[in-house]
Amino acid sequence: xxxxxxNSIIPEQISxxxxxxxxxxxxxxxxxxxxxxxxGLRCVFASEIDEATSAQYEHNCGIKPLGDLTLIKEHNVxxxxxxxxxxxxxxxxxxxxxxxxxxxxxxxxxxxxxILEEKRPKAVILENVRQFASxxxxxxxxxxxxxxxxxxxxxxxxILNALYFGLPQKRERIIIVGMQDGIDKFEWPTTKVPMIxxxxxLETKPDKRHNVSDRIRQKRKENHTPKQTPSIWHENKxxxxxSHSYSCALRAGASYNYLLVNGERRLTPRxxxxxxxxxxxxxxxxxxxxxxxxxxxxVPVPMVRAVIxxxxxxxxxxxxxxPNTRAIPIEPVYAINN
Numbered sequence: 001x002x003x004x005x006x007n008s009i010i011p012e013q014i015s016x017x018x019x020x021x022x023x024x025x026x027x028x029x030x031x032x033x034x035x036x037x038x039x040g041l042r043c044v045f046a047s048e049i050d051e052a053t054s055a056q057y058e059h060n061c062g063i064k065p066l067g068d069l070t071l072i073k074e075h076n077v078x079x080x081x082x083x084x085x086x087x088x089x090x091x092x093x094x095x096x097x098x099x100x101x102x103x104x105x106x107x108x109x110x111x112x113x114x115i116l117e118e119k120r121p122k123a124v125i126l127e128n129v130r131q132f133a134s135x136x137x138x139x140x141x142x143x144x145x146x147x148x149x150x151x152x153x154x155x156x157x158x159i160l161n162a163l164y165f166g167l168p169q170k171r172e173r174i175i176i177v178g179m180q181d182g183i184d185k186f187e188w189p190t191t192k193v194p195m196i197x198x199x200x201x202l203e204t205k206p207d208k209r210h211n212v213s214d215r216i217r218q219k220r221k222e223n224h225t226p227k228q229t230p231s232i233w234h235e236n237k238x239x240x241x242x243s244h245s246y247s248c249a250l251r252a253g254a255s256y257n258y259l260l261v262n263g264e265r266r267l268t269p270r271x272x273x274x275x276x277x278x279x280x281x282x283x284x285x286x287x288x289x290x291x292x293x294x295x296x297x298x299v300p301v302p303m304v305r306a307v308i309x310x311x312x313x314x315x316x317x318x319x320x321x322x323p324n325t326r327a328i329p330i331e332p333v334y335a336i337n338n
Contacts, residue, residue, distance in 0.1 A: 019122055019315055023077060025069060025085040025112060028053055030061045031299035032084035032125075034278060036308055037061075038301075044078040052290045053297075060282050069111045074118035082311070083119070085112050086127040086299050113147050123311050124148070126176040127299050130159045133174050144176065153178030158188050160307070162277075162300040166193035168201055168246035169275045171300055175307055182318030189306040198230045198245055201274045202261060209288075210265045212257055220263040233263045247275050252296030256289075269295075277301035 022036050023045040033043055046065035048054040058064045066072055087108050109126075116124060126144070133141050141157070148155045155178040162171035177186060212220075220233060224241040231243040235258060247259055250272055259267055267275070269284045272295040284291055 018319055019081040019312055021078075021080045022082045022084055023080040023115070023119070023121070024065075025083065025115065026087050026108070027057055027065050027084075028086060028297050028299070029056045029278075029282075029294045031276065031278075031301050032086065032127075032304055032308075033057070033061045034301045035299075035305035036082075036084070038305055039308055039312065041082070041308075044080050047072060052286050053294050056285055056291075056294060059285050069108070069115075074115050077115055077119055079119060080121050082123045082125070082308075083112070083116065083121045084125050084127075084304075086297075087112060109144055109147070113151065116148075116151050116153070120152075120180070122180055122315060124153060124176075124178040125304070125307060125311065126178075127304065128174050128176075130172040130174055133157070133159060141174075148176075148178040152180055154183040155179075156183060156186065156188075160189075160303055162303050163195055163246060164192045165189075165277075165300060165302040165306060166196055167275060167277055167300055167302060168195050168198050169249065169300070170244070170246055171249040171303075173299070173303070175304070177307065177311060179311065179314065182314040185317040186314035187310055189310055193302070195246065198232065198247075201271055202230060203268050203271060206265060206268045206271075210268055212260060212265060216257055217264050220260065224263065226263070230262055232267075233260045234258070235260075250275060250292075250296045250298075252293040254296070256292075267292075272296075277303070 020041060021044045022032075022041050024030075024033050024036075024043055025047050027033060027046040027048045033046070037043070043061065043063055046057060046061070046063055047067070047069045048057060048065040049068045054065045054067070112124075112126070135141075145155050145157070155176060157174055157176040159172055159174050162169045162173075177183070179186065211217075220235075220241060224233065224243060226233070226243040228243075228245050231245055232247045233241055233243045234248040235241050235255070243263070247267070250267075251258065257266065261267060261271075269288055269291040272291060273282055273284070276295055276298045277300050278298075
């Protein structure tokens, strides 16, 4: 019988904080959605411009995202208690050459401000690549914080790593939290969840279509000797190869052979989803290339879930609410012995 691995996502008692609904901007395939839903929150609005990604979100989350946010009138967005936005990271990433606001996607934060100004949710959580903190000598981040402050949101930020939330993926992301009330009660998650071993993530009988060619496999092994098995081999932009007992960050626009299991095959769609903390019930639709792009753009579910929970707790403390709790059943992330 298969054992079930639940990672840090287990049934628990959570506060009825007064934050109950959320809007999911640049929603991707639903990293924020899964995290918030696991804490008992309800999605009332989602937006995603990529059609394949939108279809994936609708299929698994049960709500159809509207398209281009720049074309959506702010008054047409339903009222909500908390807003999530993993706004486009490519303009600020190494793989995207860190063009920042010189890239048209880099100014989409203004669309978030537009929605915030109209709807005034109690809190907002934003996510981007870690380089967002240093682009333009920190001026871009400063503009974001000023923009939030001008709308009445006290804010704080921190770079978090998915490795510390149980996932075997070194994925460092900046998380920005803004609250109208209670930011002084907010605390960043500090508990480090033991990393799930790769053996629990990797499929035992992956389809042969994921194997690389003999030429690529031989070239990899001529240039690198791993220190452990299993391992995920990573080739950086300079062509240097390293291997680890975890994955380097999944990337939407990287080479198709950017990450290889034991230097021999690409990650399967299910393995990529597991590395981001999505549950086994997540159903993949579309091509391997589509899900590779989608998981590369996704947020790690356990990581943002931990942040959302701290926001709920902080708001609850600030409102001096009684500890009215309810059990939220959480589905296991994945099964061992697949």
